[in-house]
Amino acid sequence: MPVAIITGASKGLGEALARGLAERGWDLVLDARDPVPLAEAAGLVSAHGTRVTVLPGDVTDAAHRAELVAAAWRLGGVDLVVHNASALGAEPLVPLEELPLDGLRRALEVNLVAALGLVQEALPLLRSAAAGAVLVVSSDAAAEAYPTWGGYGASKAALDQLAAVLAVEEPGLRVWSVDPGDMATDLYAAAVPDDDDPRPEPATVVPAFLRLLDERPASGRYGAPALLEERR
Numbered sequence: 001m002p003v004a005i006i007t008g009a010s011k012g013l014g015e016a017l018a019r020g021l022a023e024r025g026w027d028l029v030l031d032a033r034d035p036v037p038l039a040e041a042a043g044l045v046s047a048h049g050t051r052v053t054v055l056p057g058d059v060t061d062a063a064h065r066a067e068l069v070a071a072a073w074r075l076g077g078v079d080l081v082v083h084n085a086s087a088l089g090a091e092p093l094v095p096l097e098e099l100p101l102d103g104l105r106r107a108l109e110v111n112l113v114a115a116l117g118l119v120q121e122a123l124p125l126l127r128s129a130a131a132g133a134v135l136v137v138s139s140d141a142a143a144e145a146y147p148t149w150g151g152y153g154a155s156k157a158a159l160d161q162l163a164a165v166l167a168v169e170e171p172g173l174r175v176w177s178v179d180p181g182d183m184a185t186d187l188y189a190a191a192v193p194d195d196d197d198p199r200p201e202p203a204t205v206v207p208a209f210l211r212l213l214d215e216r217p218a219s220g221r222y223g224a225p226a227l228l229e230e231r232r
């Protein structure tokens with residue numbers, strides 16, 4: 001069975017994607033910092049009969065990233081790395097004038113530096129996989145200038161570029177950066193607590209991610225809404 005590492009898999013998009021992959025028989029290595037919701041999520045995912053290893057930890061911790069890859073190796077290798085865990089930099093979001101620089105550093109560490117650290121750790125196994133892939137979760141804030149989304153958006157823009165260069169350097173892999181679109185999650189609520197407009201549940205965008213894995217289009221940046229629209 002193919003093996004995926006998914007960061008930030010205790011809730012939201014990460015958990016929904018883990019369930020989507022488990023339904024298709026993927027073995028999984030999942031992380032998040034809080035072990036309680038992570039264990040609950042693992043219970044749901046394991047119901048699909050695949051092997052699931054959960055490792056509570058922070059993606060900014062190099063030893064934890066090494067444990068994630070070692071756990072995947074014990075399951076048979078690394079076919080897919082999904083860097084989904086994310087930090088906003090300020091909760092709620094604030095204009096750049098007020099953005100704490102430590103918050104910006106944290107967003108860069110979680111969203112960008114940890115992504116590269118995990119990929120570096122997993123690269124030997126990804127290269128030896130039959131169809132190795134890296135999937136980083138981006139945002140439209142990486143490409144659009146929304147007030148208050150500057151620090152987070154800058155980290156995601158840098159993540160997009162990192163993925164684009166990795167794709168050129170590693171032509172044997174697929175490297176996709178995916179903007180999932182707005183979703184009703186704790187991250188969105190923390191970013192904009194006063195915005196109570198209805199938003200899609202994360203499970204509704206999972207088919208877009210599965211489509212990438214099914215069709216393996218060229219490395220690049222993709223929007224989940226467009227992937228879903230084209231499939232209808």
Ligand SMILES: NC(=O)c1ccc[n+]([C@@H]2O[C@H](COP(=O)([O-])OP(=O)(O)OC[C@H]3O[C@@H](n4cnc5c(N)ncnc54)[C@H](OP(=O)(O)O)[C@@H]3O)[C@@H](O)[C@H]2O)c1
Pocket residue numbers: 007008009010011012013014031032033034035057058059060083084085086087110137138139140179180181182183184185186187188202
């Ligand atoms: N929601 C949206 O509207 C939206 C829009 C565009 C892009 N995105 C992107 O979609 C991805 C998923 O976000 P979401 O909305 O599903 O968020 P979410 O529901 O808040 O889930 C975030 C997950 O990441 C984990 N996490 C956070 N920091 C971590 C760290 N340092 N180390 C390990 N795990 C960590 C969280 O668990 P712990 O807190 O226990 O660690 C949780 O499992 C993110 O990359 C986000 O930027 C979201």
